[in-house]
Amino acid sequence: MVRRAELDWLRVLLFALLVPHHVAVGFVDWGVAIYGFVNDRLAGDGITLFIYWSHSWRLPSLFLIAGIGTWFVTSRGVGSRFMGRRLFRLLIPAIFGTMFLNVFGGYAVATATGESATFLAFWWTWLTEPVLRQIQHLWFLFNLAVYTLMCWPIFAFRSQIAARMVRPEFLLSALVLASAVAIVVLKPHAPALAGDNYQFVFYLLFFLGGFLVGAGGARLLDWSGRHAWWLLAAAAAMFAVKVVLLAAALAEDDAVGEALAAGGWVPLGLAPPNAVAFCAVEAATAWLWCCAALGLSVRFLSKPSDLLADLTRGTFPFYVLHFPIVLVGLNIAARVSFPWQVEFILVMVFVYGLTWMLWRVVDNLGLVAVLFGGKPSALSPPYSTNSVQK
Template sequence: MTTPQQFQSSDRRIDLDWVRILAFGLLIFYHIGMLYVSWGFHIKSVHRLTWMEPVMLFLNPWRLSLLFLVSGVATRFMLGKSSLASLAGARSARLLIPLIFGMLVIVPPQAYLQIVESLGHLAGFFDFYTRHYFAFGAQFCPKPCIVLPTWNHLWFVVYLWIYTMALIGVLALWPAGADRLGRKLADMLAGPRLLIVPCLLYAAWRLVLFPAFPSTHALFGDWYNHADHATAFLIGFLLARHEGIWRDVERQRWVALLAAAACFFAFILVRAGLFTPSPALKWAAASAYGCYQWLAIAAVLGFARRTFTADGPARRYLTDAIFPYYIVHQTAIIVIAHQLHGSGLSAGIEASIVIVGTALTCVATYEIVRRVAWVRPLFGLRAAPRTLRRVEQQPA
């Protein structure tokens, strides 16, 4: 049985470390799956595995919002140990250095191979990098018409930095805001309202903002994603220190899971086209999608709090490793998948090679990076490697 003291004695939330690790792990597998479904991606396999799409839809509504919520919790704990100026500096170093490095070094092969597979660009990577990548505008239009340079999967880092800096700006003007709003939000979400109120909010974003502002990850004009992810970030930040809410999350985990399953089932039935389309049906599907987002997040957090209570070397290793994994994984996926084009391999063998190759690339990258002090900040790690003392690092 988990006791409250386990969570009050330290700002280290073992359960949320594991949530972050597993969420990033799911993200890596999700991007591998994008090679095989009918949705757009930077490159595509010749194989189409449409049976994967319901599985991808099961993850898609909540996986990224969950990461932003965990990041909000981590930000609150960091603020308890440092000033606003120190927090701004630490988060900027942790996020902007990897972002810039990633846009200059890690991401360009993704954009290049997308052009190669779309247009057969044969001038070579050096020509692409020097003549096109730093154009600061649309290139190779009308199709695929990529705006270069690009951050691709590193958009998460951009958004997280923006939300953190905006929050710091608000707290600079209203220092008591975090505690005051946190108490009000905790009171508002007490009991069954914990599942109901955020559910209604996420449904509202889906109904009102998504039709007008579909997802772009381009920062400007991406208002649905900002509402979605900033809401999760603020919920995590404001509720981080309210132990009663976390006990409620754990207590209501089964209710959240069953309600999430019902909402997902309703959404899938409509998406599958089993009913005659109508405005009312679209409204119901969007509402079910929005509610599913929050209910799935609540279920994951509740079960994680109950299950992941013990620390160990695997958690300590992966807490540091997962962010470098995230930085390199999509480039590894795209490079490996491109090399397998025309190989004639079955979908199963091809996917296995992509999975194993991506995992090995992530592990090898981290094992090299963590041993070189000046390289570590490029991948979001502190410049000084861990000492024998347990120097813990809050998750992104």
């Protein structure tokens, strides 16, 4: 199997973007609905816009790259051995993380909201009385496992799919259309936050779309590289339209705007303005930013290196470890009285530093690293020397 360095660089950068995104949620007033608490000093609308921008395409990009990676992995076979290894790699860290890592983030939330139980008592309740929210950020891994199972029959036809692959612009148009239809049909009926409800189908289309991108070989990657600046301009314009439509809904009524952003306005008896257009723009925004990111990666991040190999090995464990540390960092920041900008930077340094140090420790514990998503370096395949004209 041959890897593309630009895909690994993009994957590393997207997972690195998780930290400022998740930290930022702790510095906006509506973050209390997600984390249960927020910082004592809040940021302004600029941080809200950053969260909204990153959320509009970061997760779709990760599912897209996961789908591309699945194409390469299935080149070695799509039988029960493939599925067993895939589920093992996804579910072992997800289950272990939920039981033994996320509890630290859960306890940080509990103490920030007035919980007086000791950590051991809290952990015992965590293990014996589990609830769905304990999964926290690891829903991504559970969704990937389900998507892999759902698409398993499709993987068996990889050769036929590759032989009939259409031109990149036609593939992208079809994926945007399918995603828009999914959002238009499903989003009005239930809100989504963490890969549930309409997002479940939306992200599934990005995962499947990534598999189709892989089936096309280097065609869509190289096409994105040649049109990177046009894709970036289109993505920025589409995001601006999305913001304007949402702002118009919020100006009409806060509840209407919030329902348009999250979904589920039909059960609430609401009718957001331009809802169909907003749903279509949401789909187009995500795909355009994904392709722009791919194109820029092809143009500027196509060279492999020892640093990239090291970062790539640490990306999955970094993801598993980082979120409980974010919540602990936000808990600490809420107890001090520095300007929010200083606290924001300090929390990010704390999360990046502690997460990476823990990964370095775990990486030297042999098979224990598997529990955190670790993988022996010997299993990392070589990179492709493919390039695109700059």
